[in-house]
Amino acid sequence: MTIKSFNQVSATPFSGHNTERQTERFDSARTMSAQQLPTPPLLTPYKMGRFDLSHRVVLAPLTRQRSYKNVPQPHAILYYSQRTSKGGLLITEATGVSDTAQGYPDTPGIWTKEQVDAWKPIVDAVHAKGGILFCQIWHVGRVSNTGFQPNGQAPISSTDKPLTPQLRSNGIDVAQFTPPRPLRTDEIPNIVNDFRLAARNAMEAGFDGVEIHGAHGYLLEQFMKDQVNDRTDQYGGSLENRCRFTLEIVEAIVNEIGADRVGIRLSPFATYSEAADSNPEALGKYMVEQLNNYGILYCHMVEPRMKTVGEMSECPHSLVPMRNLFKGTFIVAGGYTREDGNNAVAENRADLVAYGRWFLANPDLPKRFELDAPLNKYNRETFYVSDPVIGYSDYPFLEGTA
Numbered sequence: 555m556t557i558k559s560f561n562q563v564s565a566t567p568f569s570g571h572n573t574e575r576q577t578e579r580f581d582s583a584r585t586m587s588a589q590q591l592p593t594p595p596l597l598t599p600y601k602m603g604r605f606d607l608s609h610r611v612v613l614a615p616l617t618r619q620r621s622y623k624n625v626p627q628p629h630a631i632l633y634y635s636q637r638t639s640k641g642g643l644l645i646t647e648a649t650g651v652s653d654t655a656q657g658y659p660d661t662p663g664i665w666t667k668e669q670v671d672a673w674k675p676i677v678d679a680v681h682a683k684g685g686i687l688f689c690q691i692w693h694v695g696r697v698s699n700t701g702f703q704p705n706g707q708a709p710i711s712s713t714d715k716p717l718t719p720q721l722r723s724n725g726i727d728v729a730q731f732t733p734p735r736p737l738r739t740d741e742i743p744n745i746v747n748d749f750r751l752a753a754r755n756a757m758e759a760g761f762d763g764v765e766i767h768g769a770h771g772y773l774l775e776q777f778m779k780d781q782v783n784d785r786t787d788q789y790g791g792s793l794e795n796r797c798r799f800t801l802e803i804v805e806a807i808v809n810e811i812g813a814d815r816v817g818i819r820l821s822p823f824a825t826y827s828e829a830a831d832s833n834p835e836a837l838g839k840y841m842v843e844q845l846n847n848y849g850i851l852y853c854h855m856v857e858p859r860m861k862t863v864g865e866m867s868e869c870p871h872s873l874v875p876m877r878n879l880f881k882g883t884f885i886v887a888g889g890y891t892r893e894d895g896n897n898a899v900a901e902n903r904a905d906l907v908a909y910g911r912w913f914l915a916n917p918d919l920p921k922r923f924e925l926d927a928p929l930n931k932y933n934r935e936t937f938y939v940s941d942p943v944i945g946y947s948d949y950p951f952l953e954g955t956a
C-alpha cells in the first residue's frame with residue numbers, strides 16, 4: 555500500500571480544532587489510470603445486509619459545527635443531498651445523544667423532538683436521490699467543559715483525569731476542558747439508555763441506521779482504553795470490563811432497532827484526546843469478536859497510520875486481523891486516496907472505504923473516482939466555521955454532473 559505523507563499537524567482532535575497549514579500536495583491517484591480496470595473496484599456494487607450499494611465510496615462522518623444550538627439546520631439538506639448518489643452510503647456528522655453529550659459549538663443532537671423533526675427533511679433529501687443515511691451517535695465524555703454542560707456541571711467520563719488544554723482551529727484560542735466526574739456504576743444504565751433512545755429517535759427521523767461513535771477519544775473510548783480508564787468496578791481493569799459499557803450500548807441498540815441497522819466506529823490505534831491503549835490490536839480483536847455475537851451490520855475502523863487529521867506515517871500495524879475476524883461489513887477510513895481505496899477493495903482488506911476530507915471538498919466524489927477526474931482541494935480554514943454556505947455547500951461539482 556502506498557503511504558502518502560500529508561503535512562504535520564499539531565495535537566488536534568477531529569471534531570474541532572486543528573491548525574494544519576494549507577500547503578498539502580494535490581495527490582489524487584491519477585497515476586494508475588493507464589492500468590486501471592474498466593470498473594475500478596471502488597465503483598463495484600456491494601450488498602450490505604438489506605442495503606444494495608451501487609459503489610463502495612462512503613461519506614465519512616464529518617463534524618461541521620453548523621447546527622446552531624444543537625439543532626440541524628435547513629442548509630444541511632443541500633449539503634447532504636449534494637453528497638448523495640444513488641446506492642451510496644452516507645454517515646452523518648457526530649450527533650449528540652443527550653444534553654451532556656456535547657463538547658463543541660453547534661454540533662447537532664438527536665435527543666429532542668425539535669432535533670428529530672429537523673433531521674427529517676435532511677434524511678428525506680438523501681432518500682429522494684437514492685442514498686442510504688446512517689446517523690453517527692455520540693457522547694464526548696470528558697472532551698468538554700462546564701460551558702457545554704447542563705447547569706454548568708462537570709462533564710462525565712470513566713475517570714476524573716482531566717485533559718490538557720488544546721489549541722483551537724484558529725490557532726489562537728485554547729480549548730479548555732473541565733476535570734470530568736467519573737460516572738457512578740449505578741448511573742451507567744442511564745447513559746446506555748440515552749444511546750438507545752437516540753437510536754430510536756434516529757428511526758423516527760427516518761435514518762436507515764445508526765453508527766455508534768466508539769472512536770477518537772470520546773466517551774466510549776474513555777472506557778475502552780487502559781490509559782484513560784482507571785476504574786475499579788466491573789467497567790474497569792480487564793479488557794472485558796473496559797469494553798463492557800460499549801457492548802451494553804450495542805446490545806441495547808440492537809434490541810431497540812435490530813442488528814441489521816447498527817454499525818460502530820472504532821479507532822483502537824488512535825490517540826486523540828489522550829486516549830491510548832497499551833495493546834490496541836488486542837482491543838480491536840476483542841471488540842470485533844464480541845460484536846460478532848450481536849451480528850451487527852458493520853464495523854468501521856480507522857487506520858493506524860492515521861495519527862491525527864493530516865498526519866500520516868509508516869506504521870507496523872494493520873487492520874487486517876480485525877477485518878479477518880469480523881463477520882459483517884468492514885469499512886476502513888483514514889488517509890485513503892482513490893488508489894489506496896481501490897487496492898483495499900481489490901485485495902479484500904475492506905468492503906467499503908470511507909472518505910472524509912476528499913468527500914467534504916468533492917460532493918461528487920464517487921463520480922470523480924469513476925472518471926478518475928481531478929479533485930477539488932479542501933480548505934481546512936472553513937471545516938468548522940459556522941457559515942451556512944462557505945466551505946460547506948459551495949464546493950464545485952465536475953462540469954455537467956451536478
Ligand SMILES: Cc1cc2nc3c(=O)[nH]c(=O)nc-3n(C[C@H](O)[C@H](O)[C@H](O)COP(=O)(O)O)c2cc1C
Nearest residue numbers: 568614615616617647648888889890909910911937
Ligand atoms: C472536518 C472533519 C470533521 C470530522 N468529524 C468527525 C466526526 O464527527 N466523527 C468521526 O467519527 N470522525 C470525524 N472526522 C474524521 C473523519 O471521519 C475521517 O476519519 C478522517 O478525516 C480521516 O479520513 P480522510 O483521510 O479521508 O479525511 C472528521 C474529520 C474532519 C476532517
